[in-house]
Amino acid sequence: MSVVIPHVTVPVNAQGARKLEVMKRIGLKITVLAILAVAAPAWAGDWESPAVRNCTWCHGTSAQGFMVAPRLAGQRPQYIENQLRSFHEHTRDEPFSKQYMWGAVAALGPRTARDLAIYFAAIAPKPANDGDRNLAARGRTIYLEGIPEANVVSCYACHGPNAEGVRDIPRLGGLAYFYLKGRLKHWQEGYHSSPGSPMPMVAGHLGPDEIEALASYLSFVK
């Protein structure tokens, strides 16, 4: 193992175990899904449709997110569409994307991707509320002001005053702490998302405490 700082080592093991657990469950779900997909062919544009179910198996029945799968409800439709494309083209390459999403979208056409994006964007999002409350105030300050002395840019400039996102810039408000933290760390580790995204540069300047604070704050934003 290459990670040496002790407070990281423990969560990595726990995370590894959890990942295995998730993988097992997903393996089962995919088996069930394969049977369902044969039985129910048509895209109906609602939660009964196989295309929607294909997503909600992991992202939760009301698309509010579950475990490592982020909330889709209330996400910007252009962002969802964009990300589906980047999974399809393998440009978004962090471990969970590679493991789950590359396969999940392999047979997904652009029309269905768009329909799914519109469908999930229209569902009212619920905040995850799972961060550390004590860090929320610090996170809010970083979100709004950045840390100019340390060349950390303001998140607010792109993601909006209430972390609601715009166009293909995602809504961050209310996403799960675990997911937000993971994304920021993955950019730091050199994984990619959509081509041209400034996020690798943004995340590169954040320290671990700042990531904790931001992920905590954002998990509470309605």
Add this chain to the structure above:
Amino acid sequence: MNLTGLRAVVQAAMLAVIFSAAAHAQEGAPAGHGGLEAKLEYCKTCHGLSGQGYLGYFPMPRLAGQQPQYIENQLRAFSERRRTNPIMFNVAHVLSPSMLTALATHFKNLNPKPFGGAPRRSIATGKRIFEEGLPESNVPACSACHGTEGKGQNEIPRLAGQLYPYTVGQLTGWKAERGQGSAVDTSAIMAPTAHNLTRSQVEAVAAYVSYLQ
């Protein structure tokens, strides 16, 4: 890894952090330890990798090819609160005077293609307003001060290639953002012109200049 080894690694890591923090504190001048490079990367995170501008929740203006005197003046205006912008206030007020000058000079030499994306239907109207003004509404030709190619000079900004939503936002909200407080501010000269333009005239001029190279 055993506990002693782990402890040694942690101590080494902590020392590294402390030393790098100390090195940071000593920097101050933009010349030292890549201070200018790091700050430029910070600017370009929002204003585009080659300073061409970027559309976030707010439009981030193009800085490429901008007049250094104008950039310097605006950065001062943000930190002196002559120009209202909470994000840019935070950015500007930590810049040392020498860093400010170095940043302003850097962008002058960048020349990426315009960001694009503006509606094209009123470009001809925009060109006419830019070159001839609107005498009946007391709007002088933009080209009289900003130059026939919209490149600006000294404290007068370059408009060529500026993001359409940015120019529209500035001209329609001029008096709410610029020339605040009692200090003398060069932006006062634009106040009557911005006021005398209608929304559709603003959009036409903004579209025209956004495509100028």
